[in-house]
Amino acid sequence: MKAIKEIFPLLSSPRKVVITTHQKPDADAMGSSLALYHFLTGFGHSVTVISPTNWAGWVDWMPGARLVLDYEKNRVKADAIMDDTDWLFCLDFNIFHRTKSMTDKLKDLACTKILIDHHQEPDSTSFTFGISDTSKSSTCEMIYDFIVDSGNADKLTMEINECIYAGVVADTGSFRFSSTHAGVHTLVADLKTRGLDHGKVHEKLFDNFLENRLRFTGNVLLNRMEVFYEYNTALVAIPKADLIKYQIKTGDSEGLVNFPLSIQGIKLVALVIDRDEERKWSFRSKGEFDCNTFARKYFEGGGHYNASGGRSSESLDEAVENFKKAMIENKNLLQ
Numbered sequence: 001m002k003a004i005k006e007i008f009p010l011l012s013s014p015r016k017v018v019i020t021t022h023q024k025p026d027a028d029a030m031g032s033s034l035a036l037y038h039f040l041t042g043f044g045h046s047v048t049v050i051s052p053t054n055w056a057g058w059v060d061w062m063p064g065a066r067l068v069l070d071y072e073k074n075r076v077k078a079d080a081i082m083d084d085t086d087w088l089f090c091l092d093f094n095i096f097h098r099t100k101s102m103t104d105k106l107k108d109l110a111c112t113k114i115l116i117d118h119h120q121e122p123d124s125t126s127f128t129f130g131i132s133d134t135s136k137s138s139t140c141e142m143i144y145d146f147i148v149d150s151g152n153a154d155k156l157t158m159e160i161n162e163c164i165y166a167g168v169v170a171d172t173g174s175f176r177f178s179s180t181h182a183g184v185h186t187l188v189a190d191l192k193t194r195g196l197d198h199g200k201v202h203e204k205l206f207d208n209f210l211e212n213r214l215r216f217t218g219n220v221l222l223n224r225m226e227v228f229y230e231y232n233t234a235l236v237a238i239p240k241a242d243l244i245k246y247q248i249k250t251g252d253s254e255g256l257v258n259f260p261l262s263i264q265g266i267k268l269v270a271l272v273i274d275r276d277e278e279r280k281w282s283f284r285s286k287g288e289f290d291c292n293t294f295a296r297k298y299f300e301g302g303g304h305y306n307a308s309g310g311r312s313s314e315s316l317d318e319a320v321e322n323f324k325k326a327m328i329e330n331k332n333l334l335q
């Protein structure tokens with residue numbers, strides 16, 4: 001994989017470009033894709049953003065979100081656009097299988113593939129150009145760097161600034177996680193100097209839900225959370241019946257995994273949701289527990305040191321039992 005800066009000189013010649021990201025894109029995935037979309041469109045490139053799946057309603061406000069193609073709903077059209085593209089940008093993921101049903105398509109494409117991502121263990125051999133940097137707070141921060149480092153800071157429009165800020169806020173837990181290095185605040189200061197209305201973005205991200213989501217959260221914390229003080233661990237297991245009862249849609253469970261971390265002494269939180277196709281895990285830790293290693297070892301997943309995800313193919317009850325075994329095995333690391 002050649003350094004990302006090697007494509008800077010190529011930006012000025014218009015090309016056909018596809019931008020894609022991981023399945024069920026969150027604010028960082030969608031924000032980085034749309035920020036890059038607006039930036040490249042400004043250069044005269046012909047750009048399409050393709051999401052492997054649908055996304056949460058609370059990223060729909062992002063400028064350009066309505067132009068994004070949902071691969072599951074527009075497969076023929078999206079395949080034709082990808083077959084014809086010169087460049088493929090892969091943002092906020094680093095291995096093709098995180099795009100689920102797009103995996104084989106992405107592998108087979110003969111175009112130039114470019115990676116911009118901040119997760120661990122990238123599949124670098126699959127990309128022609130790229131940057132993979134786990135010290136970055138978010139992919140949105142990396143898109144900001146891409147724009148500024150390529151000498152185009154003057155092209156940071158308000159649309160781009162809002163998308164970037166949203167992803168940075170989301171991936172840093174509102175500037176709380178240890179990934180919030182000094183440069184993140186410098187970035188925000190720059191966006192503010194350029195006129196960003198940060199309050200507007202916070203409102204769109206955090207005060208933009210339906211009543212059912214809040215009641216679902218209440219139900220989960222009251223009825224679905226188990227705390228294992230001996231292991232400084234909390235487990236939240238959400239059965240399918242809850243998803244149906246509260247009419248839960250993509251993205252409605254985002255952030256739920258963070259609540260139990262507010263309990264004094266809790267080091268690890270695991271949340272599992274009984275989805276149709278799999279039991280989907282989220283892991284969060286405080287301090288010295290490596291969620292990435294844990295997810296890779298036990299749940300076919302990965303991510304970051306303090307935030308990761310994974311999957312189980314067994315039933316919810318079996319998946320929960322497997323988690324408890326893994327927790328006990330990790331007793332020394334959790335105390």
Ligand code: 5GP
Pocket residue numbers: 119281282283300301302303304307308309310311
């Ligand atoms: P979340 O719990 O918010 O879904 O994911 C937390 C972090 O773990 C994110 O950075 C996400 O990219 C990563 N992650 C979530 N699920 C998986 C997975 O199945 N495989 C890998 N490699 N990473 C995941």
Ligand code: MN
Pocket residue numbers: 028029092118138139171
């Ligand atoms: Mn991210």
